[in-house]
Amino acid sequence: MKPRQEVPETPDGTTIKCFIRRQAAFDFSWHFHHEYELTLITNGTGTRYAGTSVQPYQPGDLVLLGPDLPHTFASDPGPDRTAEAVVAQFREDFLGPGFLALPQFRSIAALLASASRGVLFSPAPPRVQDVLVELPTLDSPAAQTIRLLEALHLLSSAGQRQAISGPGYTAAPDTALRSRIDKICGHLRQAxxxxxxxxxxxxxxxxxxxxxxxxxxxxxxxxxxxxxxxxxxxxxxxxxxxxxxxxxxxxxxxxxxxxxxxxxxxxxxxxxxxxxxxxxxxxxxx
Structure with a gap:
């Protein structure tokens, strides 16, 4: 089972997209995209698949996923379990080429570098949750970008975090390694x-x-x-x-x-x- 590639549509060619994902249930939809992604679970429980990892998720969980890392969220079965998450997708150069290479953003650059294996904050710091919940309600991409930078700054100094995927996994979308791993993981999920x-x-x-x-x-x-x-x-x-x-x-x-x-x-x-x-x-x- 190979992940499909998603191409997030950003408004007016901007470098960031923020939205609330709300469904009766999150279906298993194995995919990847070239953007970074922050996903904050705000309602519902289920299983998170990211790279090589299979872990339960719950409200308050926040994951930062790097470009091309395949992932999906699958809801637990049961009635009255509306699934909801706040999602922010952004390009590596969402602040402009070379911006994160500046010394004052060294810690944020390090955080994003670690996202190649995925990073879990469980639960996310309350201030970060407040910022992310606000993101989709802001009326301009500029305001969203400023608040996203604030969230990344707060996460870069958050102490409790853990890598999600295994250390040997590569997120490059067309490698023989990833193709094999995707096929194996898809089969094991079913069997x-x-x-x-x-x-x-x-x-x-x-x-x-x-x-x-x-x-x-x-x-x-x-x-x-x-x-x-x-x-x-x-x-x-x-x-x-x-x-x-x-x-x-x-x-x-x-x-x-x-x-x-x-x-x-x-x-x-x-x-x-x-x-x-x-x-x-x-x-x-x-």
Missing amino acids: HTREIGLTEVAELVHMSPTSFSRFFRRAMGLTLTEYLGQLRVDTACQLLITTELPVTEVSLRSGYANLSNFNRRFRELKGMTPRDYRNAHRAVKG
Whole structure:
């Protein structure tokens, strides 16, 4: 499954586009574009796919994605779960050629450089959230540009941030590496709830199992088993929140035939048992 390229339309040829994305649900739509993107989740929960990463998202999460990094947001299933996000897309030269090379913008330039793997702020600093929510309401691209620069300045000094995608991943849109990774990740997203072996995945990209293991670990920063664990635990989280299925059934539907393995992996990734995870979300909703 290759990501499609999007070409954001900016008003009157400007270098920035700000809008509110509001839908009944965000569908899986794997894509990339040449612009940077800031996405602040303001309502709804689901799964964020960015490069090699598969992570849940929630209101208050903010991601900065670099050019050509494939991504999408897919909403959790369920009624009355309107999905909403504030999005700002901007070119690398949105302030003009060479502007960010000035010494006073060194920290912002460093922040944007780190966005090649994606950067997560969870939750985003309150002041940044206020600025981004205001962006689509401003009546001129000039005002939006000034406020966007303020948001980037605040984020450049924010302490709590984390890289999203694996260290070996490249965002260049037409490389053999990206083509292989996209094909693998698309297949795993569809097949992760059933038993799936190394040989099956290796054959997708015409590699031997041994060569594939080295390739996958180098590109993703984790093994195939670890990546499958991320997908399966994320599926389990959705089932725990949105259904009343017993934990044993959640384990099976997530791709774990062995309940002990499921509990161990879930605790490793979430820091709690599946039952505690469900209870924690019930307490928040109740």
